[in-house]
Amino acid sequence: MDRPKIIILVSPSVDGRIALGPNRTLIDELEDSRQFEEHPWTEIEEKIRMLHHPKADMLGSYSYIKKDEPLKPLPHYEGDASRLYKDFFNEQNIKKKNRWNIIVDGRGRIRTFKKDPNNQQRLHLVTSQVPADYLYFLQQNKVPYLIAGKERVDLKVAFKKLKEHCGITELLHTSGGKLAGALLRDGMVDEINLIINPRIIGGFKTPTLFESLDLEDDQHPTDLVLITNKTLKNDFIWLQYRVKHNN
Ligand SMILES: NC(=O)c1ccc[n+]([C@@H]2O[C@H](COP(=O)([O-])OP(=O)(O)OC[C@H]3O[C@@H](n4cnc5c(N)ncnc54)[C@H](OP(=O)(O)O)[C@@H]3O)[C@@H](O)[C@H]2O)c1
Structure with missing residues (x-):
């Protein structure tokens, strides 16, 4: 493979939003110490780092x-x-x-x-x-x-x-939906880790997971294999998937 293995870590709401609005990030809210303690991001990030040692x-x-x-x-x-x-x-x-x-x-x-x-x-x-x-x-x-x-x-x-x-050789991607969407469409995502936040955000313009070009008529969804499914503190869930590559 002439690229690093690419591992995605992102924390969406139950409805797949990754921010509170177009210019309002979830991270801003997490900077409130009470909210940050509530979020299991650090625990999962550490686990992923131990597993893959991304450089x-x-x-x-x-x-x-x-x-x-x-x-x-x-x-x-x-x-x-x-x-x-x-x-x-x-x-x-x-x-x-x-x-x-x-x-x-x-x-x-x-x-x-x-x-x-x-x-x-x-x-x-x-x-x-x-x-x-x-x-x-x-x-x-x-x-x-x-x-x-x-x-x-x-x-x-x-x-x-x-x-x-x-x-x-291993890279951890923790960005928003557009870049992850571009990587997905280019077939360059190998593992996806979602920390599901037990909230619904909604919104037409709110950033979501994997914002990308629509599938062409002859294109198919990306198939995933579940590796881990774990309930975390405060009703968060960690889902870890391996991406099935067709080639
Ligand atoms: N909940 C979470 O876990 C989490 C984590 C991270 C971020 N976020 C949220 O995500 C939002 C940002 O996400 P976003 O989707 O707007 O931005 P994004 O994923 O950061 O995408 C923007 C970046 O991707 C590049 N890009 C986009 N499409 C590309 C393509 N086809 N080829 C090459 N490069 C491409 C852009 O390049 P240019 O610079 O050239 O335009 C820009 O650097 C923020 O609201 C942030 O708070 C949430």
């Missing part, structure tokens, strides 16, 4: 910046832009880190850096359409990046590079 975590840009949030302006880059449109990472730094924090940032929207938790090495996946100013900004901040695709990050190309260049 990388992956998130989409919407987990860092809201869809329509204005972008922070960057200083203009005056030099030879062609030197920036090449993969950029410094292996010296990487060896000191526990694991990778991979961020899909196809349009160069994430312009502030908080310290990455757990001594993680951040890496951005970008496209060849991001402005030179942005790539220069990443270089100035010593943030490695890989270029894959033109309009959107070409996930197949990106994963091949992540495996070849960074030795990532």
Whole structure:
């Protein structure tokens, strides 16, 4: 396989919503300490880490910046832009880190850096359409990046590079529904872990699990095999599925 094994961990409501509304995340609510203690996320995440030892975590840009949030302006880059449109990472730094924090940032929207938790090495996946100013900004901040695709990050190309260049063989994806949906349609999801939140949220515009293109007439649903079905504290349920690949 010329990509890492991809494990998804997400906590949807009983009706498959993964946020409280278009710009209202479940995580915001969980930051209320009472709600966070109620949620078994950490317990399950630890179990998954013990099982798979993922060398990388992956998130989409919407987990860092809201869809329509204005972008922070960057200083203009005056030099030879062609030197920036090449993969950029410094292996010296990487060896000191526990694991990778991979961020899909196809349009160069994430312009502030908080310290990455757990001594993680951040890496951005970008496209060849991001402005030179942005790539220069990443270089100035010593943030490695890989270029894959033109309009959107070409996930197949990106994963091949992540495996070849960074030795990532298992990757834990904890992002929202659009990125997971793109991975699913590309046949690149190997395991799905759902921590079912005993709530119903509803809503027409509320983000859901696996938002993706509709199935074509000749396409079929993705078949799953149940691995674990466990009732957790506070009426949450952990469902762990292996994805059946047809090839
Ligand atoms: N309940 C949970 O467990 C949980 C966990 C994580 C997040 N969330 C919620 O999920 C919401 C965010 O989810 P979302 O679905 O809006 O965003 P998302 O899954 O983070 O998707 C957006 C990211 O995916 C990229 N992307 C989307 N389609 C793509 C494709 N076909 N090819 C390549 N890249 C693609 C976008 O790239 P560009 O940057 O190029 O646009 C962007 O980086 C937030 O509300 C967050 O709170 C919930």
